Amino acid sequence: MSSGSNGARRVASLLRPAISDPRVCRSCQETLVRRSYATASTQASTETPSTAASAFPVVKPTHTIKAGVVLSRPPQITRDLTDFEKAYYFYQKRLNERLQLPFTKYFYFKRGTPADEDWKRKIRERQTPARDIGKYNPYSKEAWNDELLVGAVESDPAHQVEMLVQDAESTVNATSQDTSKKEEIPRPFPRVTEADQKNDQRSLNRALQRTLYLLVQSKDGFWTFPSSPIVAEETLRQAAERTLEQAAGVNMNTWMVGYHPVGHYVYNFRNPSKLATGPAGEKVFFMKSRIMAGQADLSGNAQNLTDFKWLSKDEISKFVKPQYYASVKNMLADR
Structure with missing residues (x-):
């Protein structure tokens, strides 16, 4: 071996002493042990440079990504006094x-x-x-x-x-000069409407002091907010607008609030046959929207929906599953 290589080894031993060297304190020994991975990674990178330059692998999604719409009607009158x-x-x-x-x-x-x-x-x-x-x-x-x-x-x-x-x-x-006719002064509109008395949950003219939300019923009988899978090259807002149009029709003047979701819901399938052939579940990201005028219309909807209701936060908990309500309740206004 040449004298040059021996000199390089001496310099390396001075710069990086052995772990078993009694002159190295215990703390430094532990540090040298923890840093041993850096040398191994350097050697691996020098031996296989093509691995670092390889492209990131395409990960197949494990859940179906959906866009949901929380369509609400704000309160029309002041709240009830205690x-x-x-x-x-x-x-x-x-x-x-x-x-x-x-x-x-x-x-x-x-x-x-x-x-x-x-x-x-x-x-x-x-x-x-x-x-x-x-x-x-x-x-x-x-x-x-x-x-x-x-x-x-x-x-x-x-x-x-x-x-x-x-x-x-x-x-x-x-x-009054005319005593034959009794003058009547118009009364203010009542706070309790005819829809409240009939408990017409399809009407927007009810619970005027509360915020109402649109819920739809699937052919399986489950009540949820309108949602549908996101298609290729479609943003979350575009998917939410399309979902609302396909689910509740075009006879509504709505306003989509923002471009970011206000919450999400994750559902994992329990059927082994679905897990073997398809995704493991669904992930629904909800966009907030407001209705300004019009009414929902399920005739000819593309999602096989059978019914709809306008419900307050307290009423929603009576129709949806407990797990679903636990995920969406923080998105809903108490009033």
């Missing part, structure tokens, strides 16, 4: 009635005028000019007792509206 909130707002009405007249009534109404007479009539009838707060005298010794028991009918907003409308009708009819 009994405590109703009693609190009613208390504020009576408190305002007690504090709103720091001056005598003749500061507002001249003696003997029709307005003054109307004021006196209202005071005699209900002890206050405000019909919506019930019988209450803000200037009596019991004026401090302006609270209301929780659940009293006077605290119901619908009752207050009805009292105000009746008061306006009585005033209009009393001052």
Whole structure:
């Protein structure tokens, strides 16, 4: 062996001492052991350079990738008040009635005028000019007792509206020149619709204070959000738009929110025959969408759907499987 090779070995031994060398501490010995893989990988890379330059293998998907649509109708009216909130707002009405007249009534109404007479009539009838707060005298010794028991009918907003409308009708009819015709003032639209009374879950004119979601029923009887497999060279948003059109028809004005999914659901097949011949299950990625107008129409749908419903979050849990609901419940609004 040449002297040059011996010199190279001496330099290597100085730069990288042996593990068994007593001059090497225990910590360094462990480090040298852990770093031994680097030398092996370097040798492997130098021996087979073609392996590193090879292309990545094409991995066949184990699940069918689907695009789902969470189509919702937002709330149309304010939420229902709790009994405590109703009693609190009613208390504020009576408190305002007690504090709103720091001056005598003749500061507002001249003696003997029709307005003054109307004021006196209202005071005699209900002890206050405000019909919506019930019988209450803000200037009596019991004026401090302006609270209301929780659940009293006077605290119901619908009752207050009805009292105000009746008061306006009585005033209009009393001052009307034509006494043969009774004037009627239009009432506000009710919060409970005809669809609510009939429990028509296909109607969008129900549960106006809640968010409703479109669910469809497959030919097997399962309820889910509309979904279908993604085809080649199709984005998730394009697949969701196509799915909604194929499932619920084109008679809806919808708006797709964003380009990214809001959640996903994974279903693994349990049938051994399916596992042997096809994918192991399904992965559904849900896109969020809103309906602006129109209605779902399943006639001629391309997915063999048999029925549809517009349901709130609480109602959805009664129709879908528990595993499915556990995956989608966080995507749904509580209201």
